[in-house]
Amino acid sequence: MSIVKINVLTVPEEQREVLEQRFGARAGAVENSDGFEWFELLRPLEGTDQYLVYTRWRDEESFQAWMEGGMRASHGQASGSQASGPESGEAPKDGEAGGEKRKPAATGSTLWSFEVVQQAAPKNA
Numbered sequence: 001m002s003i004v005k006i007n008v009l010t011v012p013e014e015q016r017e018v019l020e021q022r023f024g025a026r027a028g029a030v031e032n033s034d035g036f037e038w039f040e041l042l043r044p045l046e047g048t049d050q051y052l053v054y055t056r057w058r059d060e061e062s063f064q065a066w067m068e069g070g071m072r073a074s075h076g077q078a079s080g081s082q083a084s085g086p087e088s089g090e091a092p093k094d095g096e097a098g099g100e101k102r103k104p105a106a107t108g109s110t111l112w113s114f115e116v117v118q119q120a121a122p123k124n125a
C-alpha cells in the first residue's frame with residue numbers, strides 16, 4: 001500500500017496567513033508527479049501549533065524522485081530549507097524587493113514517514 005510523508009512546519013501565529021498564501025500560490029506543484037496520490041495542508045485547531053503538510057505516494061521511490069526533481073523546483077532551494085524562493089528560481093538578496101517574501105514563514109520543519117496499513121473511504125465516494 002501507499003506511503004505517507006508528513007512535513008511538520010512550525011509557524012508563528014503572525015506568519016500563518018503568509019504560509020497559507022504561499023501554499024495556495026503553489027497549487028499544482030506536485031499533481032503531475034509520478035506516484036503522487038494526495039496532498040493536504042492541515043492548519044492546527046487545537047493540541048498543537050504546527051501545520052502538517054500531508055502527502056501520500058504510491059511508494060518510497062515516487063517520493064524520493066519528487067524530492068530530487070519537483071520538490072527542488074517548487075521549494076526554490078535544493079534542501080527545501082529556504083522554501084519561499086520566487087517562482088523564477090532567482091534568489092533576490094535580503095533587503096531587495098522581494099526579500100520580505102523570501103523569508104520563510106516556517107521557523108522549523110520535521111519530516112515524518114508512515115506506511116498505510118489500513119484505509120477506508122465512503123462506499124459511494
Ligand code: HEM
Nearest residue numbers: 005007022023026029055080081082083084104105106109
Ligand atoms: C512531504 C513533502 C514535503 C517536504 C519534505 C517539504 C519541505 C519543506 C520544508 C523543509 C519547508 C520549510 C522551509 C523553511 O522553513 O524555509 C517547506 C515549506 C513550504 N513548502 Fe514544502 N515540503 C513538502 C511538501 C510540499 C508540497 C506538496 C508543497 C506544494 C503544494 C509545498 C510547498 C511549500 C511552501 C509553499 C512552503 C512555505 C514556505 C515558507 O515557509 O514560506 N511543500 N516545505
